Each structure stands twice: as structure tokens, then as C-alpha cells.
Amino acid sequence: MLSYRHAFHAGNHADVLKHFVLVELLNYYRQKDKPWTYIDTHAGAGCYALGSEVAAKTGEFTDGIGRLWAREDLPAIVQDYVAAVRQFNPSGRLVFYPGSPALAMTLARAQDSLRLFELHPADLRALQQTFGKEARVKINGADGYSGLKSLLPPPSRRAVVLIDPPYEVKDDYRRVLEVLAEAMQRFPTGCYALWYPLLDRAESRRLPEKLAGLEAGSWLDVRLMTRHPPAEGLGLYGSGLYLINPPWVLPERLEKVLPWLTEVLGIDEGAGFELDYQIE
Numbered sequence: 001m002l003s004y005r006h007a008f009h010a011g012n013h014a015d016v017l018k019h020f021v022l023v024e025l026l027n028y029y030r031q032k033d034k035p036w037t038y039i040d041t042h043a044g045a046g047c048y049a050l051g052s053e054v055a056a057k058t059g060e061f062t063d064g065i066g067r068l069w070a071r072e073d074l075p076a077i078v079q080d081y082v083a084a085v086r087q088f089n090p091s092g093r094l095v096f097y098p099g100s101p102a103l104a105m106t107l108a109r110a111q112d113s114l115r116l117f118e119l120h121p122a123d124l125r126a127l128q129q130t131f132g133k134e135a136r137v138k139i140n141g142a143d144g145y146s147g148l149k150s151l152l153p154p155p156s157r158r159a160v161v162l163i164d165p166p167y168e169v170k171d172d173y174r175r176v177l178e179v180l181a182e183a184m185q186r187f188p189t190g191c192y193a194l195w196y197p198l199l200d201r202a203e204s205r206r207l208p209e210k211l212a213g214l215e216a217g218s219w220l221d222v223r224l225m226t227r228h229p230p231a232e233g234l235g236l237y238g239s240g241l242y243l244i245n246p247p248w249v250l251p252e253r254l255e256k257v258l259p260w261l262t263e264v265l266g267i268d269e270g271a272g273f274e275l276d277y278q279i280e
């Protein structure tokens with residue numbers, strides 16, 4: 001079932017959390033000249049026009065990147081992320097929002113490479129149009145979970161892997177655990193970032209406990225809630241990112257910025273954040 005289209009959600013609060021941490025991870029990997037590989041198991045369309053009928057229908061970006069866009073007090077840690085989004089909006093108006101592959105590309109050097117998986121035919125076409133001629137990018141219209149296994153370990157032995165499924169089907173909750181367990185075996189030193197939704201749904205509630213069961217040596221779990229869970233229904237009230245082998249500097253950097261981000265993105269008094277980690 002491929003009903004999910006990221007265009008409805010591009011630039012929302014969940015993208016802000018996911019993408020600002022992604023920029024942090026890749027910036028950390030850029031500190032050494034040695035090449036890195038960025039693997040995106042669920043790449044999406046790559047770049048989104050916020051004025052399109054689809055994005056405008058939900059307007060989710062207005063409570064996400066829209067709240068950061070005009071701020072003059074951006075903490076240093078968020079500045080690189082917003083600067084990367086600005087590269088796609090040279091007029092200064094927020095018109096386009098770059099998805100994870102496009103953001104990663106802004107940080108890729110001549111020696112780095114991107115491996116992208118996307119199953120939806122329309123989003124796959126969009127990705128191919130954006131990156132088609134770029135030799136550093138390989139795009140695969142295949143299942144990202146199986147694709148990831150086939151790429152590990154990467155020749156560079158340095159990789160940041162984003163696993164960002166739609167979670168529209170229960171199976172995603174099972175497959176993310178399976179793929180992480182296998183990836184940790186094949187390539188134990190890789191940096192893995194799993195995005196997950198905070199929803200009032202049993203699978204979503206149980207996920208953090210199941211992730212802990214992977215028994216990774218170094219891990220970080222960050223959750224940002226923008227509001228109280230809705231009294232009824234399955235509305236997204238926040239999201240989390242679970243990292244395996246995060247940079248050792250990341251907890252301290254997140255501790256500094258999360259209060260600010262929560263205040264800026266918060267919708268009601270249910271807004272808050274949680275940060276747990278273990279760095280070995």
C-alpha cells in the first residue's frame with residue numbers, strides 16, 4: 001500500500017526535528033576528509049513546493065519550518081539547518097522545502113555519496129529528475145529495508161543511514177526493528193537514525209521499549225511533543241528519532257537547543273521534549 005505522500009507533511013514539526021538532527025550528523029561526519037555514504041531507505045520526493053495544492057491543503061509547514069523562518073534568534077545549532085533550507089529559497093521567501101536527500105546533498109563533498117530508495121513511482125520520478133545526472137547519487141526504486149542490507153558495510157566504512165518509513169501499515173513497526181538488528185550485525189559502526197511518530201497507537205507506544213531491546217552500545221532517543229495527545233483519533237502529537245552510534249557531542253548540543261525548539265514549535269501546554277542516551 002503506497003498511499004502516503006510526504007508532500008502533505010513536508011516541513012512540519014517532525015521534519016524539523018528529523019532534518020536538523022540529520023544536518024548535525026552529516027556535519028559531524030564532514031569533520032574528517034574520509035568519504036561517507038548517506039543511505040536513505042525511504043527517500044521521498046527530494047524537494048517539495050510548499051505552494052502546491054497538496055502542501056497547501058494541510059499547511060503543516062506553517063507550524064514547522066514556517067515558525068523558524070523569520071526568527072532572528074536562531075541558536076547556532078539550528079542555523080546550519082535553516083541555512084540549508086535557505087539554499088532552496090534564494091528569494092528569501094519560503095517556497096520550497098528540501099527533503100532528506102536534498103539536505104544531505106547540500107552537505108555532500110566530491111568524495112561522498114548518496115544511496116536513495118523510494119517505492120512510490122511519482123516520488124521516484126521526482127527524485128530521478130532532481131538527482132539524475134549526479135554521479136554521486138544512486139537511486140533505487142526498490143524496497144528500502146532489503147536495499148539497506150545489500151549496502152552494508154559500505155566501501156567507505158563511514159555511513160549515516162536514515163530510516164524514515166510512513167508507518168501507515170503496522171508492518172513498518174516490525175520491519176524497522178528487524179532491519180536495525182541486521183544492520184547492527186553487518187555494520188556495527190554505522191550511524192543509524194530511525195524516525196518514528198508519536199501517536200496514540202499501541203505500536204507507537206511500544207516502539208521505544210522495543211528499540212531498547214536492540215541493546216545498542218551507544219544510542220540516543222530524542223522526542224519532541226508539540227501538543228497534548230488528541231483526545232480522540234490518531235493525530236500526530238510529536239515525533240522521535242532513535243540514533244545508534246550518535247556523535248558523542250550530540251547529547252550536549254541537543255540539551256542546549258531542545259528547550260528553545262519546544263517553545264518555538266509548541267502548540268499547547270502539552271509541548272515538551274525527552275532526551276535519553278547512552279554513549280560508550
Ligand SMILES: C[S@@+](CC[C@H](N)C(=O)[O-])C[C@H]1O[C@@H](n2cnc3c(N)ncnc32)[C@H](O)[C@@H]1O
Pocket residue numbers: 002004005006018040041042043044045046098099100101117118119120123142143144145164165166
Ligand atoms: C516519510 S516519507 C520520506 C521522507 C524523507 N525521508 C524526508 O525526510 O524528506 C516515506 C517515503 O517512503 C516511501 N516508501 C514506503 N515504503 C517504502 C519501502 N518499503 N521502501 C522504500 N520507500 C518506501 C513512501 O513512498 C514515502 O515517499
